[in-house]
Amino acid sequence: MSNTTPGASASSSAEADRSGGGSGEPHHFRRMVMVWAPLAVVADVLFYFLAGPHIPPGKMTSSAGGAQLDFNILFIIALPVILGVWIFMGYSIWSWRASRLPGDPEVSPNSHGNFKVQFGWIAGTSSIVIGLFVFGTLQLIVPAGAGGGEGPTPIWTPQSGTVLPVQVIAQQWKFTYRYPTFGGFETTSLVLPNDTTIAFHVTSLDVIHDFWAYQLGVKADANPQADNVAFTTTNHVGGFTVRCDELCGLWHGAMFNYGKVVSKAAFETWAETTKTALADNTKYLPPFAWTYIPDANGADGLYYPDNVDPYSKIEIYGAQKTKV
Amino acid sequence: MAIDISAETARPSEPTEPSSPVVGRTPPPPFRAGGRPAFLEQSILTAGIGAVVGYLFGHWVGNMIAAGYPYISGFSGQNDDAIVLGLAFGAFGWLLGVGALNYPLAKIVGREPAPEVESANWTKYLRFTTDHKVVGIQYFFGVFTFFFTGGLLAMAIRTELLYPTNHLIGPGTYIAIVGEHGTIMMMMASSLVVGPLGNYLVPLMIGSRRTAFPRVEASSFWLFTAGYLVIICALPLGGFPTGWTGYAPLQTQGAGGMDAYLVGFAVIGLGMILAGFNLIVTIIHYRAPGMSWSRLPIFVWSILATSALLTLATPTLVAAGLFGILDRTAQTAFFVTERGGSAFLWENLFWFFGHPEVYIMALPGFGIVSELLPVFCRKPLFGYRVAAAGMFGVALLSFFVWQHHLFQSGINPDMRPLFMLTTELISIPTGFIYLVTLGTLWKARMRFDVPMLFCLGMLFNFLIGGVTGVFLSDVPVDVTVHGSFFVMAHFHYTIMGGLVFAMFAGIYYWTPKVTGRMLNQKWGKIHFWTMFIFFNMTFFPLFIVGLLGQPRRVFEYASNLQVWNDFSSVSAFCLGASFLIFVGNFLWTIIIDPHPAPDNPWDSLGLEWQTATPVPYYNFDRIPVITNDPYHYSEPDAAPVADLTPVPPRVAPTP
Numbered sequence: 001m002s003n004t005t006p007g008a009s010a011s012s013s014a015e016a017d018r019s020g021g022g023s024g025e026p027h028h029f030r031r032m033v034m035v036w037a038p039l040a041v042v043a044d045v046l047f048y049f050l051a052g053p054h055i056p057p058g059k060m061t062s063s064a065g066g067a068q069l070d071f072n073i074l075f076i077i078a079l080p081v082i083l084g085v086w087i088f089m090g091y092s093i094w095s096w097r098a099s100r101l102p103g104d105p106e107v108s109p110n111s112h113g114n115f116k117v118q119f120g121w122i123a124g125t126s127s128i129v130i131g132l133f134v135f136g137t138l139q140l141i142v143p144a145g146a147g148g149g150e151g152p153t154p155i156w157t158p159q160s161g162t163v164l165p166v167q168v169i170a171q172q173w174k175f176t177y178r179y180p181t182f183g184g185f186e187t188t189s190l191v192l193p194n195d196t197t198i199a200f201h202v203t204s205l206d207v208i209h210d211f212w213a214y215q216l217g218v219k220a221d222a223n224p225q226a227d228n229v230a231f232t233t234t235n236h237v238g239g240f241t242v243r244c245d246e247l248c249g250l251w252h253g254a255m256f257n258y259g260k261v262v263s264k265a266a267f268e269t270w271a272e273t274t275k276t277a278l279a280d281n282t283k284y285l286p287p288f289a290w291t292y293i294p295d296a297n298g299a300d301g302l303y304y305p306d307n308v309d310p311y312s313k314i315e316i317y318g319a320q321k322t323k324v
Numbered sequence: 325m326a327i328d329i330s331a332e333t334a335r336p337s338e339p340t341e342p343s344s345p346v347v348g349r350t351p352p353p354p355f356r357a358g359g360r361p362a363f364l365e366q367s368i369l370t371a372g373i374g375a376v377v378g379y380l381f382g383h384w385v386g387n388m389i390a391a392g393y394p395y396i397s398g399f400s401g402q403n404d405d406a407i408v409l410g411l412a413f414g415a416f417g418w419l420l421g422v423g424a425l426n427y428p429l430a431k432i433v434g435r436e437p438a439p440e441v442e443s444a445n446w447t448k449y450l451r452f453t454t455d456h457k458v459v460g461i462q463y464f465f466g467v468f469t470f471f472f473t474g475g476l477l478a479m480a481i482r483t484e485l486l487y488p489t490n491h492l493i494g495p496g497t498y499i500a501i502v503g504e505h506g507t508i509m510m511m512m513a514s515s516l517v518v519g520p521l522g523n524y525l526v527p528l529m530i531g532s533r534r535t536a537f538p539r540v541e542a543s544s545f546w547l548f549t550a551g552y553l554v555i556i557c558a559l560p561l562g563g564f565p566t567g568w569t570g571y572a573p574l575q576t577q578g579a580g581g582m583d584a585y586l587v588g589f590a591v592i593g594l595g596m597i598l599a600g601f602n603l604i605v606t607i608i609h610y611r612a613p614g615m616s617w618s619r620l621p622i623f624v625w626s627i628l629a630t631s632a633l634l635t636l637a638t639p640t641l642v643a644a645g646l647f648g649i650l651d652r653t654a655q656t657a658f659f660v661t662e663r664g665g666s667a668f669l670w671e672n673l674f675w676f677f678g679h680p681e682v683y684i685m686a687l688p689g690f691g692i693v694s695e696l697l698p699v700f701c702r703k704p705l706f707g708y709r710v711a712a713a714g715m716f717g718v719a720l721l722s723f724f725v726w727q728h729h730l731f732q733s734g735i736n737p738d739m740r741p742l743f744m745l746t747t748e749l750i751s752i753p754t755g756f757i758y759l760v761t762l763g764t765l766w767k768a769r770m771r772f773d774v775p776m777l778f779c780l781g782m783l784f785n786f787l788i789g790g791v792t793g794v795f796l797s798d799v800p801v802d803v804t805v806h807g808s809f810f811v812m813a814h815f816h817y818t819i820m821g822g823l824v825f826a827m828f829a830g831i832y833y834w835t836p837k838v839t840g841r842m843l844n845q846k847w848g849k850i851h852f853w854t855m856f857i858f859f860n861m862t863f864f865p866l867f868i869v870g871l872l873g874q875p876r877r878v879f880e881y882a883s884n885l886q887v888w889n890d891f892s893s894v895s896a897f898c899l900g901a902s903f904l905i906f907v908g909n910f911l912w913t914i915i916i917d918p919h920p921a922p923d924n925p926w927d928s929l930g931l932e933w934q935t936a937t938p939v940p941y942y943n944f945d946r947i948p949v950i951t952n953d954p955y956h957y958s959e960p961d962a963a964p965v966a967d968l969t970p971v972p973p974r975v976a977p978t979p
Contacts, residue, residue, distance in 0.1 A: 028767070056871050057804050070800040078791045083756060085787055092765040098702075098771065108703040108958045118707055118759065125755040129748045136748075136798040137741045146800035150737040159340060164523065202734075207574040207666055210732065214873045219803045221733040223668070224573060225661045228734030241882075245807040245875045249565045249574055250495050253878030263711035293662060 028095065036087045040080035047075060057217045060240065060261065062233040063147025064084075064217030066236070070139050077128065147200060149220025151226040152290070158231050160197040166190070168202040170222035173251035175242055181269050182271045185278040185287035188290035190242060190259030193267035194234050202228040210246035213259065223244055227290040234261045339377055355752045366423035368450040371546070374421020375414045375553060382406070382413030390653075402561075404582040405653045411557060411587040415550040423452040424543045425601055452546060454538035459545050460524025461838065466548055467519055470512035471824075472903070473556070477505035479900050482893040488883045496881040500563020500581065507555055507568040507585060511592050513819055514681065515548055515599065517688030518634065521830050522627045524838060528932035528939065531612025531966065533946045536605035544599035551592030558584035571679070572659030572670040576651050583652065586645045592850055593642040600634025603627055612966070614950035621930060621954055622705060625712045626691020629719040630684050637680035637723070644673035668735055675726035681720045683722040687715055689786070689826035691756045693779045696833055697764045699928045700776035703957040706763025707756075714756025721750040731802050740799060747797035754790055758783070773926065774848035778829030781856045785821025789814055791869065810870030816863045828855075828906070836921030839914055840937045847909040854902035861895035929954045929965050946970060 052072045057064040075167075098105045140146050144158045167178040169186075190213070192198055202211045204222035212219045215238070220230040227312045237260075244255035262270065277280075286292060330685045364745050375891055386406030419425055430437035440454060448458055449465075480501050484493045494502065523545075527535055554970045558564055562579035570589075575582055611620070620628075645657040648670070657663035659670045690711075698705045705711065727735070727743040760784055770776065792814040795801050804809060828851075836842050872888075874881045881889065913919050924933045931954060948966040956962035 027354065056873065063803065067800045067804045070798055071795065074795050074798060074801060078794070082787055082791060085762065086784070088762050089765065089783065092762075092768065093770060093772075093780070096767050096769060098769040099772075101769060105702045105771065106958045106960070108701060108768050109766075110704050110764075110956070110958045111706060111763075112704045112955075113707040113710070114763070117763065118710055119761045121755065122752065128731070129752055132794065132798065133741075133745045133748050134746050136800065138743070140740065140799045145737060147803045148737075148799060149734045153736070155736075155738055195639050204977070207577060208571050212807070214804075217800075217803055219732045219806060223661075223734050226734050228732075230732075240531045241873065243873070243875050247499075247565070247567045247569075247571070247574070247877045249577070250499060252499070253495060253880040268507075288972040 030089070032087055032091050035091070036080075036084055039087070040083050043079050043083065044076045047079060048072060048140055050259075053256045057215050058235045060215045060234065060238060061147070061218070062143050062235065063145075064215060064232070066143050066146050067217045070136065072228055073135065074132070077132070082130075123255060143233075144231040147216070147218040147230055149230045149231045152227045152229065153230045154231070156231075158197045158199075158233065160233070163197045163199045163231075163299070164193065165201060166192070167288070167290075168211045168222065169205060170202070170211060170244065170248075171205040172207065172249055173255040175209075175211065175244070175255070175257055178285075178288060179275075180288050182275045183279075184285065185275050185282045186285055187274060187278070189257055190240075191267060191270055192234055192259065192260050192261045193264045194237050195264065197231060197233045200230045200232075201290060203228065205292060208246050209248045209250050209255070210242045212243045212245035214241045214243060216261075219245060219275070224291065225291045237261045237263060289298055327398075356552050357601040361724050365720050366421065366426075366452065367447065371418045371422035374417035374419075375550070376417070378417020378420070379410040381417075382409035382411070385413075404580065404583055407580045407583040408587060408649055409560065411554050411584055412591075414557075415547075415554055415587070415591045418550045418553065419543070419546055422546050424539075425548045426452075427539055451828070452542055453939065454534075454542050456523050456527050456535045456538065456541060457838075457943075459538075460520050460522075462521030462545050463515065463523060463548070466545065466695065467512050467516050467554070470508055470552060471764065472511060473552075474505050475900060475903065477501050477508070479897065481505060482532075482896040482916055484879055485881070486503065486893050487890050488881050488886050488889075491879065493879070495879050496563070496796075499565050499567075499877070500559060502877050503564050503567045503581075503585070503948060504555070504558060507558075507588070508552075509819075510568050510681070510685075511548075511551060511555065512589075513685040513823055514592075514596055514634070516685070516823060516827050517692065517830065518599060518603065518627060518630055518684075519545070519548065520630070521623075521692070521827075521834065522688070523599075524629075525834065525932055526624055526627055527605060527610065528943055529624050529930065530607060530610060530615050531931055531944065531950060532606065532610035533942045533944060533947070534610075535602050536610055537602045540598050541602045544595040544602065547591055547595030547598065551588050551595060554584055554591055555588035558582075558588070559891055569674060570648070571674075572648065572651070572667045573661065573736050575670065576660060583649070586648045586652070590642050590645045590649075593638045593645070596634045596638045597642075600631035600638070603631040604635060607631075612948050612950050614966070616950075618708070619950055619953040620712075621695060622708065622711050623688075623691040623695035626687045626694070626715050627787065629715040631688045632693075633680045633684050633687070633719055633722065637677045637684070640673055641677035641681075644670060644677070647673075651847050668730075668733070668838045671730055671733060672726070672735075675729045676723075676731065679726040680719075680722045682815065682818070682877075683718055685823050686786075687718060689823040690715060692826040692830045693782050694757065694760055694764075695930075696775050696779050696829055697761055698955045698957055699833075699930075700771050700773060700779070701764050701768030702771075702957045703764055703768045704767070704957060704959070705760065708953070708955065710756045711760040714760070716754040717753030717756070718750060721746060724922060725750060728797055728802075731799050732806055744797055744799055748794060751790065753792055758787070774843070774845055774852060775829040775833035775926070775930035777849065777852045778825050778832065779858075781852065782822055782825040782829065784856075785817050785825060785859065788864075789817030789821055805870055807875055808870035809866045809874045809876060812876050813863045813866035813870060816866075821859060821863070825855075825859075828852075833926065834932075835914065837919075837932060837937060837939070840921055841914050841918045842921035842925065844909050844913045844919070847905060847913075850903040851902060851909065854905060855899065858895050858899035862892050862899050865889075865892045929956065931966055934966060934968055944968065 006060045009166060055068050055071050057067055059065045059068060134253045141156050145154060164178055167180065169176045176186050176188055177190050179183050200218060200220060202220040203226060204224045206224060209222040210219060211222055216232055218230050218232050220228045239260045242257050242259055244252055383406045386403060386409040390403050390405035427437045449462055484498050521970055523541060558581035561584055564578045564581040564585045566574045566578060571586055580952060600797040607624055650656040651658050651660060657665040659665050659667055661667055694705060694711050724746045726741060728747045731740060795816060796805060796811060832848055869885055869888045872885055874885055923937055946969060948968045949970045950966045952963040952965050954965045
């Protein structure tokens with residue numbers, strides 16, 4: 001929009017001048033641009049350097065950084081558009097209002113349209129939209145789905161050979177996490193190694209929840225009996241918040257917990273320690289699976305799907321095994 | 325000027341002008357069937373009795389069918405069959421009681437239906453009436469009943485969110501209120517403009533004496549009110565925990581209020597289909613001679629596009645609701661995963677309706693603003709064809725964007741770029757509307773009457789709402805903002821900042837036509853400024869709150885967000901109070917101390933202003949002949965919009 005407003009208004013002002021706008025009338029469109037252009041540049045620069053680095057969700061992971069970059073790019077495009085429209089409206093109100101120009105108001109230019117303006121506007125908005133689409137698609141595909149849930153058969157997968165699978169199990173109203181690479185133990189808080197690509201396998205035991213690891217830039221719905229996979233790569237150590245982001249009933253507002261990204265060594269230690277400490281619990285858990293049927297007796301005569309062997313440790317953290 | 329149109333109007337298909345010029349000038353004499361006293365006639369009173377009797381009957385039948393089968397009662401422990409049948413028969417009893425079904429029932433049993441009771445006094449507004457002007461006014465009070473009910477619930481939500489962890493309302497009540505607020509507002513907003521202004525103004529604007537199907541039109545209003553009663557029943561039945569989106573399996577799990585949600589949407593959805601259907605046929609077939617498509621007022625174009633969406637999108641909702649009802653009562657498994665259904669099915673069906681639905685709530689706003697700007701700018705509408713094309717472009721594309729609500733849901737991701745593209749493409753036809761409005765503002769001698777202020781406010785707000793929508797369409801950004809307060813702020817900017825502002829522009833603009841009375845302009849300006857400022861103060865901080873990580877529909881939030889939330893809450897209370905200014909203004913200057921309005925206070929060229937005020941029963945003495953489009957401002961030489969007294973056609977004497 002921003003780049004078309006000039007052409008648009010220039011030609012309509014030219015037309016108005018031709019149709020007897022009067023000599024000595026200021027070049028309104030040039031004035032608007034003179035207000036708009038510096039303001040847009042200053043606002044964009046200020047935004048990018050002052051607010052840009054602090055835009056959520058930060059830079060803790062690849063997907064978080066991607067989301068932040070996308071937000072900043074979109075904002076830098078949106079700001080001049082919004083300013084352009086506001087300045088146009090403000091200038092029109094200030095400059096041509098009936099109370100400022102006394103006399104018969106029925107002397108406004110009676111233009112019913114202007115092909116150049118209309119064509120320019122449509123071409124301009126279309127090119128912005130197509131540009132945004134190309135950029136957004138690249139940002140979606142290159143970093144393996146941008147942290148969003150891709151369903152059970154992800155088509156944009158990480159380049160990294162080693163991926164740590166972590167299962168997120170949502171139920172009314174809490175999240176638990178299972179680490180298939182370490183014997184499938186289950187914890188109530190999420191610990192992740194730094195500099196590692198994580199594959200979150202999000203599932204639910206009852207209604208639809210949504211696993212939103214805010215600072216990680218990861219969001220994936222937890223559906224009953226569905227395995228929703230989301231990828232991200234951790235870049236910084238630190239704490240993060242996990243919230244449920246899909247209305248799941250009474251205590252939805254209180255369904256959150258915390259996690260942290262630690263160094264690889266610390267994670268190894270933690271995982272091995274926890275595996276040992278929880279060994280007695282783990283053996284009573286249902287065997288690890290990508291999805292679970294909530295009823296422990298196998299509701300409706302169905303049994304746990306036996307399509308995965310999560311216990312074999314491949315390379316460092318165990319690449320996800322293909323389903324049988 | 326009198327134009328001889330005899331050649332054109334002599335076609336037998338044309339609604340021919342009666343040979344006597346007096347016919348149609350006066351309403352039919354009041355008729356009281358059987359001389360019954362007024363309170364025994366069918367009205368909202370008998371409708372209420374019908375609803376109660378219907379509910380009790382349905383509840384009894386449901387208990388007959390399902391008592392003794394505990395598995396039918398589902399999670400909630402209530403007998404859903406009894407509740408569903410009670411609500412459905414209650415809605416049916418409401419229609420029966422008000423007399424909406426008199427005509428078809430009489431025809432079914434082979435009797436001639438009694439002529440409709442036309443009463444001159446105000447009680448006609450409480451009856452089943454087929455005059456489109458009465459239906460429009462009924463809808464006006466109907467949508468505002470919805471609006472203020474939903475508004476009070478919003479005040480409760482903002483009150484609870486004053487504190488991050490201390491609770492004024494329990495979590496169960498809070499969820500019920502959030503769902504009720506969302507559903508009521510969505511139901512209201514679907515009819516906010518189409519109901520009152522669409523029904524009232526479309527025939528006047530196209531030079532017709534009525535709509536195509538007056539009984540269908542009136543039924544749509546009484547279905548709308550029945551939907552209100554049903555959805556209100558959700559609260560005493562325990563509320564529903566799903567919000568307005570009603571996602572399964574939470575839907576299957578919900579208490580009895582969930583039945584009210586499903587039945588309510590089915591009832592009101594039926595009303596939406598009928599209302600849209602009636603208006604489409606009216607606009608296509610009831611245009612006066614000379615009202616070509618290129619002379620159609622732009623507001624009528626927007627109503628046509630909206631009606632197309634109402635008629636085509638709503639059946640999906642009604643069908644999905646029926647599936648949900650069957651899941652909850654007859655133990656089917658459309659949405660039950662462990663029995664072979666799929667929760668994704670509801671998500672897709674719901675949003676296949678839900679996204680056209682949000683454009684049902686945007687297009688009439690575009691229409692009002694484009695219709696009003698030329699009047700207050702004294703300029704022709706800039707790019708009329710672009711505006712009409714933009715509205716239909718939005719309407720068409722709105723059917724191809726629904727999966728952007730499901731970017732993280734776990735459906736197959738391969739369609740994601742496509743839905744990102746279609747969603748961003750829809751900003752092109754939406755941009756047409758800005759092209760049209762900005763082009764109209766160029767060098768316009770603007771007058772800042774109250775309707776114009778609301779139009780400018782709408783343009784200001786909708787720009788923010790629209791641009792943030794592009795953020796949401798970008799998948800990486802959506803990973804952060806999906807389901808957060810950012811989304812919530814976005815759609816409040818489009819629906820409330822857009823549609824509700826446009827609706828108030830329309831109310832201030834057309835009240836003199838409808839009532840012959842003028843709303844106080846000074847208080848109107850105070851209303852605008854308070855509403856505009858507090859609207860932005862309420863919803864702008866919520867973008868920030870959402871970005872900072874607050875999910876929607878939560879009763880607890882991070883304590884570092886309390887300042888933003890409190891700012892928004894206090895502004896919301898002031899925003900609520902600003903509507904009291906409107907209510908006071910309306911009551912005082914329209915009802916208590918009426919201030920007569922000039923015939924055409926805004927010097928509009930629109931056809932609706934050419935007929936008498938108050939509008940006579942048959943709208944026009946003669947069917948006008950349209951000679952020009954209504955936007956020729958600042959063109960002294962332009963032909964008038966219509967010839968209101970065309971020479972009667974030479975009708976051949978019937979053999």
